[in-house]
Amino acid sequence: MTDTNERVRIVSDKTLSDGWTRLSGYELDYTDRNGATHRLHREVFHRTPAACILLYDAKRDKVVLVRQFRLPAHIAGEPAWMIEVPAGLLDEDHPEDAIRREAMEETGYRLREVRHLFKALTSPGSVTELVHFFYAPVDLSDRIDDGGGLAEEHEDIEVIELPLAAALDMIESGGIIDAKTIMLLQWAAMNVGAPR
Numbered sequence: 762m763t764d765t766n767e768r769v770r771i772v773s774d775k776t777l778s779d780g781w782t783r784l785s786g787y788e789l790d791y792t793d794r795n796g797a798t799h800r801l802h803r804e805v806f807h808r809t810p811a812a813c814i815l816l817y818d819a820k821r822d823k824v825v826l827v828r829q830f831r832l833p834a835h836i837a838g839e840p841a842w843m844i845e846v847p848a849g850l851l852d853e854d855h856p857e858d859a860i861r862r863e864a865m866e867e868t869g870y871r872l873r874e875v876r877h878l879f880k881a882l883t884s885p886g887s888v889t890e891l892v893h894f895f896y897a898p899v900d901l902s903d904r905i906d907d908g909g910g911l912a913e914e915h916e917d918i919e920v921i922e923l924p925l926a927a928a929l930d931m932i933e934s935g936g937i938i939d940a941k942t943i944m945l946l947q948w949a950a951m952n953v954g955a956p957r
């Protein structure tokens with residue numbers, strides 16, 4: 762197998778925008794599978810890593826989800842108060858520490874056992890964002906706070922508890938259109954939920 766790094770030489774990296782997310786314009790020399798080298802221009806959004814989690818109460822057969830306004834969904838013409846699994850940026854923390862913090866801030870659940878499932882690049886053609894996926898079993902006694910997000914960041918997060926089957930149905934009906942949420946609900950259907 763060819764060392765793919767030998768096929769890629771970054772020639773330059775120019776910052777095109779440096780707001781909440783840095784946008785770079787790269788020039789690179791890319792050698793294709795036939796051995797021909799081409800100078801390419803590619804733009805990359807530098808997002809930092811994130812984590813998300815499926816909270817599942819097996820006794821009640823319910824998943825714990827959050828609903829919040831997402832401007833990019835609004836701009837894309839999709840329903841913008843999106844139903845998602847709890848998620849957040851790592852902010853330099855270890856992924857498990859970060860997801861415990863985010864679960865508490867957004868849902869008020871204090872997690873006991875947390876399982877790392879897998880990681881995924883959410884949009885690898887243009888964005889560096891790597892998301893760590895977690896699962897935690899919960900029950901009602903773990904909910905020690907209201908959640909709702911951080912007031913100082915103007916987070917306005919509603920906690921929604923749904924039967925797993927109802928959440929799965931919302932994927933098909935278009936009520937849930939967030940990719941990481943769809944992935945975790947489908948993982949649950951395959952691994953922990955009651956057979957449908």
Ligand SMILES: Nc1nc2c(ncn2[C@@H]2O[C@H](COP(=O)(O)OP(=O)(O)O[C@H]3O[C@H](CO)[C@@H](O)[C@H](O)[C@@H]3O)[C@@H](O)[C@H]2O)c(=O)[nH]1
Nearest residue numbers: 781810811812813848849850863890892914915916939941
């Ligand atoms: N989008 C955006 N958010 C901003 C900005 N400035 C500040 N924020 C704030 O940054 C915070 C991020 O909250 P987190 O809970 O850490 O992240 P998240 O928004 O839930 O992000 C997760 O889900 C996204 C959508 O799937 C992912 O894109 C993201 O990587 C992560 O997984 C929010 O309070 C948001 O208001 C901005 O310019 N743009």
Ligand SMILES: [Mg+2]
Nearest residue numbers: 847848849867
């Ligand atoms: Mg969040």
